[in-house]
Amino acid sequence: MPSPDKPRRAPDLQRRSVLAGEAAAAAAEVETALTGPADPAVAAFFDVDNTVMQGASIFHLARGLHRRDFFTTKDLLTAMWMQAYFRIAGVEDPDHIAETRNSALGFIAGHTVTELEELGEExxxxxMAHRIWPGTRALAQLHLDQGHRVWLVTAAPIEIARIIARRLGLTGAMGTVSEVEDGVYTGRLVGDLLHGPAKAEAIRALAAREGLDLARCSAYSDSVNDLPMLGLVGDPCAINPDARLRAHARAQGWRIRDYRTGRKAARAGLVASTLAGAAGGAVAAALAVRGRRRP
Incomplete structure (x- = not known):
C-alpha cells in the first residue's frame, strides 16, 4: 500500500520538469545556421540518442572523460549499477529518482565548466562525429533548407548539446542545465534532467519565447519516453523507434524512419543502446553538473 505522502510528491516531480524545461529553453542560444529566409513560426526538434547519434551521447562522453581521469572506474561502475536499477525498478518511484540523482552528483561537484566544454570538443x-546517422542528418538539413530552425532536445548536459548542434550546423540545443557559481558546478541541477515531460516543457517555453506555431512544427525521437514531446507538434516522426514507439506511431499514422541496417543489426543496436543507456543515464545527472576535478 502506498505511503500517505506519495501523492504529494507527484506535483514536486512536475515542478522539477517545468523548472528543467524552462531552464533549458532559457539557456538555449540561437546560432546563425540559417542561410536562407527563415519561416520564424516553424521549427524541428530532434532527440539525440539513437535518433541523431548511434548510442547514448552521454555514454560516449562518459567514456571519454573516464579515459582522461575525470572520474574513477568505481564511480563509473556505481553509476552504471544505479541507472540499471533505476530503469528496471525505480522509474515511477520519486524516492529512488531523488536518491539516484543525489548519489550521482556526489563526485562531480566542484569541477569547472570550461574544462568540460574543452574536453567535450575533443x-x-x-x-561522436562518426556515429551521426546520415539519414537523420539529412532530415535536419532539409528543415534548414526550408528556412526552419532546428533544435536538439536532450538529457545530455547543455554544453555537450551545444557542441553537437554547432558541429552539425543546427540552430541550437536544449539540454540539462546545472547550477553554476563562479564557473564551478555546485552539484545541483536546475530542476531535473531534461527527460520525458521536461522536454515538452522546454519546447513549450521556447515556442513562447520564439513565437513558434507548434501545430506546424516537427519532432523526431526513437523512444516512447519522448511521447510528451512528439505529441506537442503537428508533425511527429519516429526515428529508429523502440517497439512501443513504433506501435504507437503506426496506430497514430505518424511517419516512421529506420536507418538501422537489417533486423539482426537493429536488434544488436537495441541491446547496445540499452547497455549504453544503463551506463550513461545515471552519469547524465553527474555530467550535467559539468567540469573536471581540480587537482
Missing amino acids: IFDEA
Whole structure:
C-alpha cells in the first residue's frame, strides 16, 4: 500500500520538469545556421540518442572523460549499477529518482565548466562525429533548407548539446542545465534532467519565447519516453523507434524512419543502446553538473 505522502510528491516531480524545461529553453542560444529566409513560426526538434547519434551521447562522453581521469572506474561502475536499477525498478518511484540523482552528483561537484566544454570538443571528434546517422542528418538539413530552425532536445548536459548542434550546423540545443557559481558546478541541477515531460516543457517555453506555431512544427525521437514531446507538434516522426514507439506511431499514422541496417543489426543496436543507456543515464545527472576535478 502506498505511503500517505506519495501523492504529494507527484506535483514536486512536475515542478522539477517545468523548472528543467524552462531552464533549458532559457539557456538555449540561437546560432546563425540559417542561410536562407527563415519561416520564424516553424521549427524541428530532434532527440539525440539513437535518433541523431548511434548510442547514448552521454555514454560516449562518459567514456571519454573516464579515459582522461575525470572520474574513477568505481564511480563509473556505481553509476552504471544505479541507472540499471533505476530503469528496471525505480522509474515511477520519486524516492529512488531523488536518491539516484543525489548519489550521482556526489563526485562531480566542484569541477569547472570550461574544462568540460574543452574536453567535450575533443570527445565529439573522437567518439561522436562518426556515429551521426546520415539519414537523420539529412532530415535536419532539409528543415534548414526550408528556412526552419532546428533544435536538439536532450538529457545530455547543455554544453555537450551545444557542441553537437554547432558541429552539425543546427540552430541550437536544449539540454540539462546545472547550477553554476563562479564557473564551478555546485552539484545541483536546475530542476531535473531534461527527460520525458521536461522536454515538452522546454519546447513549450521556447515556442513562447520564439513565437513558434507548434501545430506546424516537427519532432523526431526513437523512444516512447519522448511521447510528451512528439505529441506537442503537428508533425511527429519516429526515428529508429523502440517497439512501443513504433506501435504507437503506426496506430497514430505518424511517419516512421529506420536507418538501422537489417533486423539482426537493429536488434544488436537495441541491446547496445540499452547497455549504453544503463551506463550513461545515471552519469547524465553527474555530467550535467559539468567540469573536471581540480587537482
